[in-house]
Amino acid sequence: MAGIPMQSIATTDDNVRINMPHQSLSESKNIILQVSSKLRGFAINLLAFLGIKQIYDLKKIHFYSDQILRCMCAHILTLGYEEYNNADVHVYGAFHNAVKNGMVEFITEMIKACPHLMISVDGRNSRHLIMSSIANRQEKVFSLFYGLGAERVGFVSALDSSGNTMLHLAAKLSPPSQLARISGAALQMQRELQWYKEVESIMNPTDKDDRNGNDQTARELFTSDHKDLVVKGEQWMKEAATSCTVVGALIITIMFTAAFTVPGGNVQETGYPIFKDKKSFTVFIVADAVSLFSSSTSVLMFLGILTSRYAEEDFLKSLPTKLIIGLSMLFFSIAGMMVTFCAALIIMLHGRLQVIIPIVLLASIPVTLFMWLQFPLLVEIFVSTYGPGIFDRKMKRWSKSSTD
Secondary structure, eight states: OTTSOHHHHHHHHHHHHHHHHHHHHHHHHHHHHHHHHHHHHHHHHHHHHHTHHHHHHHHHHHHHHHHHHHHHHHHHHTSOTGGGGOTTTOHHHHHHHHHHTTOHHHHHHHHHHOGGGGGOOOTTTOOOHHHHHHHTTOHHHHGGGGGOSTTHHHHHTOOOTTOOOHHHHHHSOOOHHHHTTSSSHHHHHHHHHHHHHHHHHHSOGGGTTOOOTTSOOHHHHHHHHSHHHHHHHHHHHHHHHHHHHHHHHHHHHHHHHHHHSOTTOBOTTTOOBTTTTSHHHHHHHHHHHHHHHHHHHHHHHHHHHHTOOOOGGGGTTHHHHHHHHHHHHHHHHHHHHHHHHHHHHHHHTTTOHHHHHHHHHHHHHHHHHHHHHHHHHHHHHHHHHHSSOSSOTTOOOOSHHHHO
16 A cells, blocks of 8 residues: 555546446446337237237338328329229229128228229229129128129129029029138028028019029029038027927026925925015925026927028028027026026025025036027027128218219
8 A cells, every 4th residue: 555656546446436327327327228128018918918009000001001092092093994904903903802802991992993893893803893702602792782882783694604693693602711600501601691682682573593504593493502501500490499399498497496495494284385475485385487488489480490491591580580489498498497406405504605606607617608609600590680781882982983
């Protein structure tokens, strides 16, 4: 220490004092950056878990796709008539691929930029916009028909390269990719009938019996193409009805027996139930009756399905309606059976809540399982049969010529 000058010591201390704040500041920045990075990662993971990030990404993709589409349409407006057929442009090919894939927004923007695309035909089979939408089962594209004005006439009477009318195309079996979206062969058959009936409703009465290149009417073509699907739909319906009939018959047996073997027994002198004045006994009797009548109704509906003739038209309304009623009544019968059991338990174990409450909670499991397994199917059948439909008949006019 004696050999070191005091000035250098002071200088060294000053450097330490000067450098330490800079070191602590850089460390604080690093810590803040690390914390902010972790918080950002946590926020991204949370948004991804909640599905918000996926929605944001889809919105962003849609926004940029819309911008690209508008730029394409602006460029198409600058092209001459001959340039549309240029191999480097592929306007017609892109348009008809959009029809096959159900890209409604792309189609409408392209037609607004190039109106004659509306009457253009696919070079491979000479099908226009509406015919191609029917063949590929694109209901949103087909609904554009209802937004047209005087142009409808030309679409309805057109034929493709095989002599098929629009009704012939609706009579053909849907592409496998479209059928796979619908659960159950019976509902698939129902969707095929809905397409056929929808196209039939817009056809001229004189064109409904026209024959195609194979000398078939649309109805004959529908029957020949869908005979295998009818068999599969019949098998699907019978299997579902048979399983549910067994369950319903068991519930009928149990509930009928429970009505005459009431909890606590009967008074010997009068024959009346001992607990007839209790509220829980009233719940027991009412729930038993609801379960018995519901299960009886469901069994009758399922027997109606089993004995049906299984004609093509039955898959449109008759069979789905019976299945809706049968499944609904079966649910009420199971729920009523569980309420009956809980009411009887409350009567027999009066005041012992530590036993009653857990058993009541366990009794809700069968009802929950039935709802979880069968309710989505029930909703799908109901919406498909009595919902607003897959076609938008109230579509507003959208093409330039139809708004003039």
